[in-house]
Amino acid sequence: MAVEQDEQHEVSTAVRIGYAAGAAGLLGWFLFGLLVQRQGFVASFGEAAGTGFGLLLAVSVIGAFRRNGR
Numbered sequence: 001m002a003v004e005q006d007e008q009h010e011v012s013t014a015v016r017i018g019y020a021a022g023a024a025g026l027l028g029w030f031l032f033g034l035l036v037q038r039q040g041f042v043a044s045f046g047e048a049a050g051t052g053f054g055l056l057l058a059v060s061v062i063g064a065f066r067r068n069g070r
Contacts, residue, residue, distance in 0.1 A: 026052050 026048050033044035 022052075022055055026055075 029051055030044050030048035033039050033047055034041060037044075
């Protein structure tokens, strides 16, 4: 059984900037909930984590469509 290896691709600068912007946005969302809305650490972390998982899902779906050429 042969194991197929994916081609190694470098990550473009635009993708790195997008990931950094997403991470900064999640940190800002967490701090906004914690410091401005005063909703507590766990609730703020939960909101930021849920938003992060939603972003990861969106990136995964977009990547799947791009890979299949649709």
